Amino acid sequence: MKLFYAKASPFVRKVLVVAHELGLFERIELLSAAAHPINRDANIRAQNPLAQVPTLILDDGTMLADSRVICEYLDHLGQGGFFPAPGPARWTALTAQSTGDGLLDAALLCVYETRVRQETERSPAWVAGQREKIVDALAQIEAAAPAFGERVDIATITYGCGLGYLDLRLPDLGWRERAPAAAEWYARFGARPSMQATRPE
Structure with a gap:
């Protein structure tokens, strides 16, 4: 492949x-x-x-x-089982993945707006709207984080990659202060060998 x-x-x-x-x-x-x-x-x-x-x-x-x-x-x-079989657990996992992907989409749009577009073309209102989506997604992750435990599935992988990307591209957002339970979980999840091996430099 x-x-x-x-x-x-x-x-x-x-x-x-x-x-x-x-x-x-x-x-x-x-x-x-x-x-x-x-x-x-x-x-x-x-x-x-x-x-x-x-x-x-x-x-x-x-x-x-x-x-x-x-x-x-x-x-x-x-044959990993990161995606549950069809049924309630699958729809929950896919919805969580969608939330994490939505956070990433919003973060990427912020990056594109400030790094790709010419300064005269940029829209502060656009960036503010995308950052608001990120904050709302963070609130959902924060509410769910206490139940994550040591789970490794498509939901937690997506969330972990999302939080890592905020560290990389939007550190000024201060997501850990907004989401302390998610930060505590991410400290453990981010230490996994798979996460360490894929850290962006």
Whole structure:
């Protein structure tokens, strides 16, 4: 398998954490990519029309895109059980993943607005709106965190990658002060070998 990736991408990190947890990492060849919202990487685009990371190319040439799809494929391949079987537990896990992904989407939009757009094109109101989404998602994670324990599933992996990305790109948000229970949980979860091995530099 081949994975188009970027070290700083939290969605790529999700995939890599799952791969490490399932013992599949060594089966994946990492292809460095220059994913960009405007200047799209032609190498990724040749495989994925959206030219986004992560993009996974299977051994038979099949292309899988989007961290949610790739993580579920890897979970199936490695028989990990990170995605519950159809039923209430699955819908809960997928909804939690969606909340974590939404936090990441909002954080990325803040980064794009301040790093990619020209200063004259930037909208403080846009950034404020995205940061408000992050704060609301944090509140939901904070409410759920006391029950996480030592769980490792698609919900906790997504949340962990989300909180790590806030450290990387939005440290001024002070998420630990806003979400102390989540911070206590993340101190343990972030120490996992899979999280340490995928820390963006």
